[in-house]
Amino acid sequence: MSTGFFNEFWISKMMIWRGIYTCLFVSFSAILIGTLLGIVVGLFLTYGNFFTKFLARAYTDIIRGIPILVLILTFYFVLSVIHINLSAMQAGITSLSIFCSAHVAEMLRGGLQNVPKGQIEAAKAVGLGFLQTFFFVSLPQALRQILPTWTNTAVEIVKGSTLVSMIGVVEITLVMQQIIGRNFLTMQFYALAGLIYFLIGFSIERTGKFVEKKVAIK
Amino acid sequence: MKKRHLYTMALAVASLLATTITSVSSAHAASGTLQDILSRGKLIVGTGSGNPPFHFLDASGKLVGMDIDIAKSIAKGLFGDENKIEFVQQASDARIPNLVTDKIDITCQFMTVTALRAQQVAFTTPYYREGVGLLLKKGGKYKDYAALLKAGSKAKISILQNVTAADYVHAALPKATVLQFAETALIYAAVDAGRADAAASDQSAIAWLVAQSPKKYADSGYGWMPQSYSCAVKQGDQVWLNFVNQVLNEDMSGVDFDAYAASFKKWFGVTLQPPHIGFPR
Structure with missing residues (x-):
């Protein structure tokens, strides 16, 4: 059955490529949507009134306390009970986005609250309004501060995307399982999967470091 | 301030109602x-x-x-x-x-x-119609079913995750340690890696595997649990x-x-x- 690893790899190269594409599509969609949503929640967490702050706090705490796999299964199976039928891909991206948003929200809150109070007072003193203070004083510093953690979360999401294979999204992990199902070269192809994930994670991390250096205040 | 909250809440309730109504009506439209x-x-x-x-x-x-x-x-x-x-x-x-x-x-x-x-x-x-059998590594620690039975709880058997998986194994090897895996490929991988001494799997799959790689695997020669x-x-x-x-x-x-x-x-x-x-x- 198996004709050696390299031959099997060559036969399966298109499958693996499609798996990588799906993994990147799911991960980057989730990171993008999750970051945008997370910024909104994070702003409520920092500047909201009692009611919105409470909702944002409940959202982040509940989501951060739930494992990604449980979120994925919830969005795929439980929502069907109330006739919201998400496809496996939609359910996967939605759950990863929501997971990502809770982490981004918490990061942003931390970043914004870490800006020294004196600076806000100084901004007020020179006549900046709330929005001006936010955009020119707080946000640029907060973004710089959260960049390393954000990169970390992005890598976390890529790793979390392996779990969408559980509901049948054919990403890298499931592609490898399919290939192994045919040729039983278990170690070789799982090692290959590990290598691919490492390369994706490493690239994200290096890009993050590069951007960090670029935007650092000297 | 209060008015705005009321407005938001009303909006939320309204949208919830709307989704419920549309989903209920769509659920009953189909017939068969x-x-x-x-x-x-x-x-x-x-x-x-x-x-x-x-x-x-x-x-x-x-x-x-x-x-x-x-x-x-x-x-x-x-x-x-x-x-x-x-x-x-x-x-x-x-x-x-x-x-x-x-x-x-x-x-x-x-x-x-x-x-x-x-x-x-x-x-x-x-x-x-299927039966369960045991796949062994050729030249491994245990040669056949009798050897696995004799090993008692020392024999580690991998099987596909299932509610009744442990019962399946214990029907043939009452004392064996059961290792459950989520994917079929993983139960064979466990045998390859030496984490399991044998994989309990369908006789049809074992026959397929032994036929594909006779140098790597062997059949324990025992089958049970017709299904x-x-x-x-x-x-x-x-x-x-x-x-x-x-x-x-x-x-x-x-x-x-x-x-x-x-x-x-x-x-x-x-x-x-x-x-x-x-x-x-």
Whole structure:
């Protein structure tokens, strides 16, 4: 059955490529949507009134306390009970986005609250309004501060995307399982999967470091 | 401030109501799975993709196997075209949830018929009879079934994750340690890696594996736990269930016997005798 690893790899190269594409599509969609949503929640967490702050706090705490796999299964199976039928891909991206948003929200809150109070007072003193203070004083510093953690979360999401294979999204992990199902070269192809994930994670991390250096205040 | 909160809450309640109403009305508009499938123009089948010879991807990346052939025969019965079919990839433990939540019309994924499962889904006529066997590493610690039995709790047996998995193993090896894995490939990987001494798996799969790599694997020579494999549909639609049963019956003993026998030969290496003519049993 198996004709050696390299031959099997060559036969399966298109499958693996499609798996990588799906993994990147799911991960980057989730990171993008999750970051945008997370910024909104994070702003409520920092500047909201009692009611919105409470909702944002409940959202982040509940989501951060739930494992990604449980979120994925919830969005795929439980929502069907109330006739919201998400496809496996939609359910996967939605759950990863929501997971990502809770982490981004918490990061942003931390970043914004870490800006020294004196600076806000100084901004007020020179006549900046709330929005001006936010955009020119707080946000640029907060973004710089959260960049390393954000990169970390992005890598976390890529790793979390392996779990969408559980509901049948054919990403890298499931592609490898399919290939192994045919040729039983278990170690070789799982090692290959590990290598691919490492390369994706490493690239994200290096890009993050590069951007960090670029935007650092000297 | 208060007014705005009231407004937000009213909006939330209204949208909730709207979704409920639309979802309820859409849920009751349909009438019958068979009609739904015919007007949709394709059959949606839940199955796996990593378990030869039942469902796996061949070298060209095409989904093949006995389960796939059975699903195709149903599509052929529906549309006269075995390719009007969409396969939904699912893990074994998603078989029942996917049916219950209407993600798929039918699941054909070497599903063992049990009374417990029959309380949740409706099984079709069985299309294969399976038994459990033990796959050993050639030249490994234990040579055969007797050696595993003698080892007691020291023998580690890998098996596909299942509610009844531990009982399966203990029926043959009462004291053995059971290791459960989520994917079939992993139970063999456990044997390869030496984490398990033997893999409890379908006799058809063991026969397939030993035939594919006789230098790597050996059969323990023991089989137990006869079981039937069926497709399953959601409960409550007798018309759809009857339709599938009729297709399967004709596959196995009627006009579509030749195609079924060809699949059987291809995946299990067994040539079936044609059904006798005359009294239909």
